[in-house]
Amino acid sequence: MKDILTYTSYRQYIADYYADKKAKSAFTWQDFADEAGFSSRVYLKYVSEGRFNLSEEATIRVAKAMHLVDYEREFFAEMVKFDNAKTDADKKTHFRKMLSMAEAHKAKILEGDAFRYFESWKHQVLRELAPAMPGAKPLALAHACRPDITAAEVTAALSFLVKAGLLKKDEQGRYIQTDTYVSTGPMDVTPVAVRGLHRQMGEIALEAIEGVPQDQRHFSGLTLGITRDAYGEIVQKIAEFRKELVAIATRDSATDEVYRLNVQFFPMTKKGINKKG
The missing domain is CATH 1.10.260 (434 Repressor (Amino-terminal Domain))
Structure with missing residues (x-):
């Protein structure tokens, strides 16, 4: 055992x-x-x-x-x-x-590394940013991040990413991704960290409304009246859409910017509004 x-x-x-x-x-x-x-x-x-x-x-x-x-x-x-x-x-x-x-x-x-990875937005951003800035020092990477972070935070995050096997260093000291895409997977603990990550990313998105020029960001939304069956179909479409975006983003090895996409679909009414009395 x-x-x-x-x-x-x-x-x-x-x-x-x-x-x-x-x-x-x-x-x-x-x-x-x-x-x-x-x-x-x-x-x-x-x-x-x-x-x-x-x-x-x-x-x-x-x-x-x-x-x-x-x-x-x-x-x-x-x-x-x-x-x-x-x-x-x-x-x-x-x-x-x-x-x-x-x-x-x-x-x-086994879930420890996944928990730590999804617990902080810094891990996600630096996993994309470090390979895109080969040879960059922690301070330069820190200055490239939004929101601002310190060089010490960058160093700690990179150390974790390498230890967890999410990044590796080549002979020239450049960071390379071990996989092109990281998913949560069917774990028990990771969703706790992921929910916290969604909160962090939501707060960063709010800051971006005023802090990022409109031609460098895209915000849009829909308010829909749906059935339960439609909900399931829409969630499936969102999953397919995410896969398509990953394919677009990974077909070119170069990276000019690191972007975050938040896909949020949540109720704004209470259950059973159409129930007959």
Whole structure:
């Protein structure tokens, strides 16, 4: 079974623990429940499936039943807190603790790099900008960014991008992208960072309305009355449109500017406005 420090979901860890024990013995969910002190034989099965949540007290009992010790119990508890957190800010706090614990014990959370990448707009911009300005020093890259950032922030961002394998340096010290496109993928933790990124990019877009000449930016919008079926069709069209834009942007290896496109499609009325009374 994988080291607990490589997990981000306590539910998946419980499921994997059960599967591992089951493969080696006649272990049952009833046995698991008995060891953790639960009367319901399917309680932990339902927890692993997302039907029930663990309380703080139940977390301690389950960790003990799985024979977790010291930092393992603490890490398991942080996973539970991350899952139970109601706000993105709280989720980020607990996930950062998980990352810190994993790094302290020389383990790697697979989603850690993705979380950090999407947590800041600087990573996205510098991943595009550094290869477009070969040989440029951090201060020059900082001056090219909008909004303004410091050379120290550039250095930290580039160091992370190289460490995460999103950029690499050639023999001349020039930065090169390892992939032309980075997507979030089907991860559990990354969406927390992505939502924060959308907020950052939305704030930058607001600044651009006044701070960027009109011939260098494009803002437009539509307000539409739609059905639920139309919503699904429009979202699919947006996905196809994004793919087309990526193809246009990547067909030429040169970069003159780094642009951001925000595609936002959200309700401005409450649900059920057309329901019959």
